[in-house]
Amino acid sequence: MTTSGQFCAIAAVNDDAIAAACLRRSPDIAEGSLSLHEIGGAESMGAAYNRGLAGTDAPYVVLLHQDVYLPEGWLARAAKEIGRLESAHPDWAVAGVYGLTTDGRHAGRVWDAVFGHELTSSVRLPAEVQSLDELLLIVRRDRFAGFDPNLPSFHLYGTDAVQSALQSGYGAFALDLPVVHNNRPIESLGGGYADAYRYMQAKWADRLPIATSVCTLSRNPWHLARVRLRRWRAKVERGGLLGDARDFARKAGYE
Numbered sequence: 001m002t003t004s005g006q007f008c009a010i011a012a013v014n015d016d017a018i019a020a021a022c023l024r025r026s027p028d029i030a031e032g033s034l035s036l037h038e039i040g041g042a043e044s045m046g047a048a049y050n051r052g053l054a055g056t057d058a059p060y061v062v063l064l065h066q067d068v069y070l071p072e073g074w075l076a077r078a079a080k081e082i083g084r085l086e087s088a089h090p091d092w093a094v095a096g097v098y099g100l101t102t103d104g105r106h107a108g109r110v111w112d113a114v115f116g117h118e119l120t121s122s123v124r125l126p127a128e129v130q131s132l133d134e135l136l137l138i139v140r141r142d143r144f145a146g147f148d149p150n151l152p153s154f155h156l157y158g159t160d161a162v163q164s165a166l167q168s169g170y171g172a173f174a175l176d177l178p179v180v181h182n183n184r185p186i187e188s189l190g191g192g193y194a195d196a197y198r199y200m201q202a203k204w205a206d207r208l209p210i211a212t213s214v215c216t217l218s219r220n221p222w223h224l225a226r227v228r229l230r231r232w233r234a235k236v237e238r239g240g241l242l243g244d245a246r247d248f249a250r251k252a253g254y255e
């Protein structure tokens with residue numbers, strides 16, 4: 001598969017310095033082979049991404065965080081992996097770089113700045129998933145119905161996209177497409193996360209539990225309480241980036 005005109009990227013940006021230090025430095029984006037549409041002033045991630053999707057005709061759309069860095073050669077690798085997915089699982093609608101398989105195992109590879117190491121895959125890739133981490137999603141737009149505009153805030157839309165695809169009879173997969181997630185410690189799971197969590201509990205009540213990379217989506221309130229307690233105990237102040245995105249990519253062996 002060639003890449004020209006096939007792929008475009010969409011990101012909601014609320015911190016220009018982070019986007020400049022991470023996403024916009026990705027060679028494919030900096031050199032213009034992957035065009036990036038930035039959305040500002042988003043009221044929810046779903047609303048922002050739907051606006052971005054309405055503005056592109058590209059058949060494959062990459063939706064990603066401003067703190068993600070795509071290592072050199074990423075787009076060519078993505079085209080290859082998507083081409084493989086098209087032949088092995090022609091019914092796919094949503095893909096990502098990290099998620100939880102249908103039997104709850106971790107699938108995908110990401111250098112995580114907070115953990116300071118690569119989150120590795122415990123399964124062969126591509127792997128069919130029940131949820132995908134929001135750091136990076138790829139949708140096949142002729143099959144993807146769009147993000148749920150009623151899902152509040154900036155969380156769990158990856159899980160929602162996967163579950164919606166599965167409900168429509170399509171597949172969702174984690175691919176072997178490593179990236180750097182130059183994330184920062186904390187992010188409390190109160191407020192917006194709790195709102196999104198409650199909405200998803202009700203929306204997918206008959207599909208629970210659903211394993212996700214942050215917290216199992218479950219009827220049992222203990223799951224969220226336990227993860228919130230763990231994060232509260234870590235008590236890390238929000239500061240600047242933990243390191244240089246390119247340094248992390250080199251350390252990980254991604255470029």
Ligand SMILES: [Mn+2]
Pocket residue numbers: 065066067068135181183
């Ligand atoms: Mn992020």
